[in-house]
Amino acid sequence: MDGEGADGRREEAGGYRRLNRKCMRSMYIGYGIAYAVLVVMFLSIMSFAGDALGPARNAAWMLGAIILILLLAYVAVAPRIYYSRYRYMITDDKVDVRYGIVVLRHILVPIERVHQVEVSRGPINNMLGLGRVNITTAGGVATISYLEIDEAEKVADRLNRLVGTLLRDRV
């Protein structure tokens, strides 16, 4: 059975946890900035270099406009889908993350393989009190994104504790 806490984060049956709704706000801001930069770049290129395209100029305008409209639709719906699909679970032996907008990914990282845990925050996430936990293994990095900073610190502490216990047991 699902339950929603006062912080907007929900825990689901099976031990999976969901993100705080603030993750959508962070994504909207990030996507919005990227989209604005893209629009400005497109308009600048077409204004300054559009004539060089000759007869293909109109086709380029049309193609650019279609791509921008499709991207706008993506920007509008993607954060909601991302939020609704994101699940993560940390047990004593593994980190399990499920997420995806178009392509769905299910990541499994055994705690045994974790080398390093890091909490990072970009400027937008910092403003919203969110952070991400980067879990480094010898084979690459898995990330749990858009966690509230307290939760991110707790996750990192827990992972570090689990890795430490594992190493002590090994000695």
Add this chain to the structure above:
Amino acid sequence: MNLSGEALRCHPSIILENSIQILVPIVVILFVARRFDISVIAALISAALVLAVLFNYRQWKMTVIRFGETDVVIERSTLFKLKKTLPYSKIAAVNVNRGIVNRLFGTSRLMININSGHNAMAPEAALTFKRDMADRIRTELSQRLYQHELPVEESGETLVSFSPADVVLHSLFAVPTLQNLLGALFLVNSVYELYLSVATDAAAGGSALISLGMFFLVQVVPSVMQLFRYYNFKVYRKGDVIYLQHGLVRTYRTSFPISKVNAVRVKSTLASRLLHRSCIEAEVVGIATNDGNGNTRPVICLLKDDATIQRLLGELVPEFVYERWPSKQPSGARSVLRVRTIIASLALVAVMAYPSLIIYGDEAPRAGMMALSPFVLPALTALAVLAFVGAARASYRIRELDIGEELFTFVNGILDRETVIMSYDKVQMVWVVRGPIARRFDVASATVYMLSSTGTKNVSSGLFPESELKRIGDIVMERIASGKYDPRRSGA
């Protein structure tokens, strides 16, 4: 000799070796620039040589190496100070190779690689010593690393003999198929350009020479590099250590414990398959090679017939041999590949339609071969669509998955095929990925992340039922929970 912590210096020949390395690009730049006459160039080169020798002499003089009880420390006290400590417990391999300068001075280059993904393409330390001294240091270090001594002159019997013809075949046909096709394309173009210049009685155009140069760069140089590198190839195993020896001008002696091997790849290019041959590479942590073909994994067997390859797998890396019951991709995968092919083809046709129409509508007079130009783009587009269809059919037919108890295998590759046999105990992460089309047909693909010879490496599967792919992660977890995974034994 004991590794007793006494301060050592490299052999002074590295002053010359390093000075030449600095000097060569300077000489090339001076000649290419053609800004000065020959006497000025000679003076500049002499000055550069003197400066390079002085610089390298000081580097040599101020650099000391200490092989201590627990680590090797390299200390340089020049303007750019350095103190590098390599703990023996982190060293993955200690290897020796000898180039022309080494042979002239009777020295060897000792290469120390550590278990690091960072900076994996270059050894953490490359130290030049007198040959006998380098061999003794290597022996003592190997004793610490592998718990048994290496003979100073390794003289193991190779498990398979490789004739010069085998080396030549490997050099020619182990080159990736696309690279071969590109090389052939450049060669054909240069021949065609030369033919045109002869037929029209004009001087050979620059484009023929450029094409010929590209052919040499893409096709001939990599093959010659492989020929030089793998000449006199020997491979054998003593206890848990695999030994490789090869090289014509520069000789390579490489050894690594089996526990450092994360995966074994049996590879065949299109041309080598026609000859019923394949080769074996090992994904060894801490050892990256560069054979000039973009391949960074140590080759442990050159192209050989399939029966020999199977025998060698059993004798050299039995830890990576198991009875396989491979699964083919389900019919859902065929549907996914079909839909992807249709989408890719439609996208290509849509993109090519506009330029094709423009060229077709251009009413400028065309003569000879140029009369065919309106049909070139549509013909190329049709060929590309056919290639998409062929690739999808081959991809469905070829890709396999095999989930065993200790090992699992992915078979991939349309032109150049590879069978990757991996150990669950070396898997760092598993991603199961389902795109929108794959979800519709109930299949997924898995990407397995491992530590490789050049940092991290991922290997992706074909399209299989999600439940089957999730078993890989489940088995990894089961092995850890049940204690079957032993981090010491697996070299973690």
